[in-house]
Amino acid sequence: MDRNTKYHALKVDTEKCFGCTHCMKSCPTEAIRIVDGIAVIDAGRCVDCGNCLRACPVDAIYVVHDGLSQIESYKYRVVLFPSVFIGQFAEVYSEGQIYEALLKLGFTHIFEVEQPVEWLMESIKESRDEVTDGPLISSFCPAIVRLIQCKYPSLVNNISHRKAPHDLAAHFAIQQLKAQGASETEIGIFYITPCSAKMAAVKQPVAEKKSIVTGIINMKDLYNRIMKLIPKHEHIDTTEFRKYLSKEGILWCLPRGETSWYRKKTMAIDGIHNVVKFLERLENNDVPQFDFLELKSCNQGCAGGILLTGNRFLTVERLQKRAARYPRANQITTAEWNKEDVKEKLISEKIEPRPVFVLDENRVRALDKIQKMNKILCQLPGIDCGGCGAPNCHALAEDIILGKARMSSCVFLQKKYVKEQKIKPEKAYQNLEKIWGEKRFDADCNKKGGRNEGF
Known part of the structure; x- marks a missing residue:
């Protein structure tokens, strides 16, 4: 792309x-x-x-996601998924039953992406010295990486240059299949994603030219398909597919899943609005010194992903119970995977800032526009009603400076301008129609809004 x-x-x-x-x-x-x-x-x-x-x-x-039918184009069909996928299912269903349903769907190999996570965390710890000023920030959540790129570009150099677990798992799966005689062109890697950010990260990676993952599948869609196919009892031994999964790996995508591996001073924050508040303070040097930051966009980490069907708190509880009873994981041997080769594959390219919250690339003109914007804000009511089609008065002032809106876009200033005869009532109404549509203000008892919104 x-x-x-x-x-x-x-x-x-x-x-x-x-x-x-x-x-x-x-x-x-x-x-x-x-x-x-x-x-x-x-x-x-x-x-x-x-x-x-x-x-x-x-x-x-x-x-937008890839359809399940695309897996038929490959002889070896590998499905990758995070542990939260298992957490979606009620405890009456075992891992084996879920794995068996995935095989029924047409996948030939199954891989939980947190299996080689121990090697990933070891590499992240080693990368701490790459950051000379401030904390090392986890690159696990792609929404947070993009947020920092566009809104906090001064912190981009603090982001870890390490790939996500699904990339590492994909490399591991491909190497295992190639060792068994498979050709790389015969292998399709499909990731079941819990969120839209990971979809975008696969389709257009931030720090690599092309993702190793072949396609992405909506977790909610796959959950519904599996519930139709899941057997009442296990008929196949599927433990071989998850023999490297550890207790810590199961909890990796939850809050403190990463910081629990890091023994120095750390902070774990979930929920993007909480992250925004923290990054504002971090950028202003208004927080204590930390060695490592784990920042996740969704509340309760990936358990709160928008493509999950279940309640995030129930998902967290199920994963914690699963981890508590989980047997000790097998160690990945150097015969199965060369550690030096892994380290090389883990490192991503440099993440570049892409600031979008700028009024002008020229510093002098930008300062002039800031002054003009502040004057505009003095005239706006500060109600943040959204009636102008922007989320708040500050956003409207920014749009006006960038030529995307006018002062008369504000519904309150429109009334004032009509009273002062600066614009005609017809013109004021036309301005509203540009924002809200021509028939928005017609009487309609079936119109959505208020009690009809389904809350």
């Missing part, structure tokens, strides 16, 4: 969207505006965190 074209897994269904502003107000990067009554996502600002999808009351925001 062209590096200049930003891929995003999140899309808006214009037939369902009615511009309720819930998504716009939940977006941590203010990437959404309402235009002609429909939510429009700014590709430059979107980090694929999925907050908009979670907030939408009518399922107007959806994710």
Whole structure:
């Protein structure tokens, strides 16, 4: 994919969207505006965190993913999934039953991505010296990596240059199959993703030219398929597929899953709005010194991913119980995988900043625009109602400076301008229609909103 074209897994269904502003107000990067009554996502600002999808009351925001039929193009069909996938299922279903259902779906090999995680964490610890100023920041959550790239570019050099567990697991699976005589062209690697950010990370990786993963599958979609196929009892021994999975690996994607491996001063934060508040303080040198930061976009880590079907707290409890009773994992031997070869595959390319929260690339002009924006803010009401189609008054002021909106976009200033006879009432109404659509203000008892939104 062209590096200049930003891929995003999140899309808006214009037939369902009615511009309720819930998504716009939940977006941590203010990437959404309402235009002609429909939510429009700014590709430059979107980090694929999925907050908009979670907030939408009518399922107007959806994710684009690869269909399951594509696996038939490969002789060896490897399915990769994080441990939270198992946590979706009630405890009456065993791992073996779930694995057996995956085989029924057509996969030939199954691999939980946290199996070689011990080698990954060892490599992350060794990379601490690569950061000379401030803490090392985990690169595990792609939404956080993109957030730092666009909103906190000064912290980009603190991000660990290590790939995610699914990349490492994919390399391991390919090497195992090649050792058995498989050709690399015959192998298809398919990752079951719990979130839209990982979809975007596979389709357009931040720190590598192309992902080793062949395709991505929606976890919610696969869960529903498995529930139709899951056997009442285990008929096949599938323990060989997970013999390297450790207790620590099972908990890796949950809060403190990474920091528990790190014995120095660490901090684990989950929930993207919590992360934003912390990064603001970190960028301003307003936090104590830490050696390692584990930052996850979703509440309760990957257990809160937008593509999971179950309650995140139940998922966490199930994974904790699973880890507590789990047997000791087998060690990956050097005969199975050369450790030096692994270290080389773990290292990602340099992550580049891509700041989008700038008014002008020229510093002098940018400062001038900031002053003008502050003057505009003095005239705006500061109510942050969203009636202008922007999430708040500050965002509207920024849009005005960038030529994307006008002062008359504010519904309160419109009333003032009409009273002062600066604009005609007809013109003020036309301005509202540009934002909210031509028929938005017609009486309609079936209109979505308020009590009809399904909460």
